[in-house]
Amino acid sequence: MPRINPLMDPFITAATAKLAKFNTPQPKDPVARRLRQQEQSRLSVAELGIPIVDVATEDHTVAVPGHPDARLRVYWPTSERADAGAGLPVFVYFFGGGWTIAGIDDIGWDATERRRAAAAGAIIIAGEYSLAPENQFPTQPDQCWAIFEWAVQHATELGGDPAKLAIGGASSGGNLAAAVTLMNRERNNHPIRLQVLEAPSVDLTMKHADTKGLKTGVPDAILRRLGGMLIDQYLGKGNKAARKDPLASPLRAASHVGLPEALIMTAELDPLRGDGEAYYRALTKAGVPATCIRYIGQTHTSGGLVGHVPAADHIDATVVGAIRALATAPVTYPVLADV
Incomplete structure (x- = not known):
């Protein structure tokens, strides 16, 4: 099959060809x-042979004042639930799907949480937020905050250690994870060791969207219109003020001082690469230790092609390594002058 995009990793092209038969109009x-x-997720996982690792899980529902209840799923690293006080790292994670699709029951996301929990030797708490357009901002950040608070309060009884806590997410989930770090700083200031943001959307004004030079074959104007449609479904059509709200656009917070250390991953062929990389610069300018990795030849979703795309395996191993490292003492970096 000829490569459509000369910049794209050929491993992605091959994996995409295997899944082409499942593509239908949405x-x-x-x-x-x-x-x-x-259904596409189920078929894709089966076609790619992505394993469903046998680990213990447990579902919970959290009340969220003024909003629908929020679900979460706890994943332990083995087939047995950890004993209370076992001191395992805890990683709170929010799925991606443009605020409009997916959830903790999605087989692809479920497989990811199982694999990462087992490989990292950690507890993963996958949070579910209500989907747009039926439910709109600020429902989702409030739900994610409630899930995070639940994780902190129950960490010890689940076998975790609240001092070894990280938060993360992909795409829209990365947006919500970053929003929760801002909420945490202004509210209870729980000690979050790390935030892990995979291809995050952090500026819903789209001022940092980087749609040029991607060679996707889709005109810049169309890419921006599609992105704007998702944002309107999440925030409400024409709600320009909400686009600048820091809980919708964490990059636009007045200050990023005091936020958790960050690991940010972006993709060369993803319009959101500009968001993640601008957020890295905002964090480091505020004196927050941060690392940003741009994966060349990768797309917004290619990180899910584990076992088929080497870069996807590297992304997975990087996240797993970061979670596993929570078990060790944190590094203390010097305070930057003139921040």
Whole structure:
């Protein structure tokens, strides 16, 4: 099969070709679109042979004042639930899906959490937020905050250590994870050791969206229109003020001082690469230790092609290594002058 994009990793091209038979027009109805996405996820996981690791899990529901209840799923690193006080690292994670699709029952995300929990020797708490457009901002950050608070309060009884706590997410989930770090700084200031953001969307004004030079074959104007449609579904059509709200656009917070250390991963062929890389610069300018990695030849979603794309395996191993490292003493970096 000829490569459409000369910049794209050929391993992605090969994996995409295997999944092409599952591509069908997406329904306009949001519920039907989610059902179709769930089926595509199931078929893709089976076609790619992505393993479903046998680990213990437990579901919970958290009340969120003024909003729908939020679900979460706890993943332990083995087939047995850890004993209370076992002191394992705890990683709170939010899935991606443009605020409109996916969830903790999505087989692809479930496989990811199982694999990472087992490999990292850590507890992963996967949080679920209500989907747009039926539910709109600020429902989602408030739900994610409630899930994070629950994780802190129950960490010890789950077998974790609240002093070895990290938070993360991919795409829209990365947006929400970053929002929770801001909420935490202004509220209870729990000690978050690390935030892990995979291809995050952190500026919903789209001022940092980098759609040029991607060679996707889709005009810049269309890419921006598609992105704007998702943002309007999340924030409400025409809600320009919400786009600048720091809980919708964490990059636009007045200050990033005091936020947790960050690991940010972006992809060369992803319009959101500009968001993640600008956020890295904002954090380091504020004196926050941060690392940003741009994966060349990769797309917004290619990180899910584990076992088929070497870069996807590297992303997975990098996240796993960062979670595992929570078990060791944190590094103390010098305070930067003139921050």
